[in-house]
Amino acid sequence: MSNDTAYKPQPAKHLAVLIDADNAPALIVEGLFEEVAKYGVASVKRIYGDWTGPQLGKWKQVLLDHSIQPIQQFAYTKGKNATDSALIIDAMDLLYTRRFDGFCLVSSDSDFTRLAARLREEGLTVYGFGEEKTPKPFVSACDKFIYTEILRDQPSEPAASDKVTPEQASGNDPARKPDDRKKPQKAPVDFIAKVIDDISDDDGWVALGMVGSNINKLRTDFDPRLYGFRKLSDLIKAHPQRFELQERGATATGKVLEVRNRKKR
Structure with a gap:
């Protein structure tokens, strides 16, 4: 066999x-x-x-x-x-x-x-x-x-059901600014850190995949792209003063990334 x-x-x-x-x-x-x-x-x-x-x-x-x-x-x-x-x-x-x-x-x-x-x-x-x-x-x-x-x-296209006002048509509507949506939002670093703290081991480490899974359970609309990052790992790497990232072990699909909250340490 x-x-x-x-x-x-x-x-x-x-x-x-x-x-x-x-x-x-x-x-x-x-x-x-x-x-x-x-x-x-x-x-x-x-x-x-x-x-x-x-x-x-x-x-x-x-x-x-x-x-x-x-x-x-x-x-x-x-x-x-x-x-x-x-x-x-x-x-x-x-x-x-x-x-x-x-x-x-x-x-x-x-x-x-x-x-x-x-x-x-x-x-x-x-x-x-x-x-x-x-x-x-x-x-x-x-x-x-x-x-x-x-x-x-x-730029954003209004849905078929939306009524376009003269102000919107002229681009002078202060309530509708398509360019604002292109600017990345501020990453919820404190929220991510709390998720890590809640599920980490005694040394503070936890698999990044598990962090992502728990985040999505708590916030179904969480997406790193809203904050200007392609993946969660990219967001984590962009905040080295708050998070520590390392590779540990390996699986058939690649190496396992683990993360921990530096401030808790």
């Missing part, structure tokens, strides 16, 4: 990607599916909206290139969003097929909060994608939430 213990990759997770076209700009499409690919295979890609009007024109231009299936939903009553109901019904139908490991819900609308919670109750992983204006309840209802601002390099 062979004693071969070579690393065997795990089967890719099958994901259903459901997009609320009324609350997601088309310019995120490239970054969106690159991000989804990190978590699994997009077995289903559907987008919901009223395709009879001109407001979704930019989405129409990219549907074929990314093999996204448009689902027509007429606005039966003015002021009521029928798109949400269609997406939720489809999500439940897909859930009961038992063919999926997770869902990607693309919207900044809090109406999907209960849907995200319901999918998680069934043991599925829920990835949320929305703008920074997304209400906190929806963000917290997901296992992982990714702000779509970090998925694009261009």
Whole structure:
């Protein structure tokens, strides 16, 4: 019998990607599916909206290139969003097929909060994608939430449902500054240090992967890219006065990085 213990990759997770076209700009499409690919295979890609009007024109231009299936939903009553109901019904139908490991819900609308919670109750992983204006309840209802601002390099595009005021059109609206979102936020160093202290060993060391996992459990929207770093390890390395990083041991996938809080020492 062979004693071969070579690393065997795990089967890719099958994901259903459901997009609320009324609350997601088309310019995120490239970054969106690159991000989804990190978590699994997009077995289903559907987008919901009223395709009879001109407001979704930019989405129409990219549907074929990314093999996204448009689902027509007429606005039966003015002021009521029928798109949400269609997406939720489809999500439940897909859930009961038992063919999926997770869902990607693309919207900044809090109406999907209960849907995200319901999918998680069934043991599925829920990835949320929305703008920074997304209400906190929806963000917290997901296992992982990714702000779509970090998925694009261009200035923010208002969602189809947004009303553009004359001030916004002229670029003089003080409440809307697209360039502000390009500036990295201040890294939550104290929060990261507390997570490290809570799960570290007697010497203060803990595997960096475990730190990242615990951070995501506490803050589903945590992402190093919000603070100008590609990975958590890059963020840690950028604060040598606060954190100490070392390589220890090795696994089939590479060396293990460990970190500790210098201030606790």
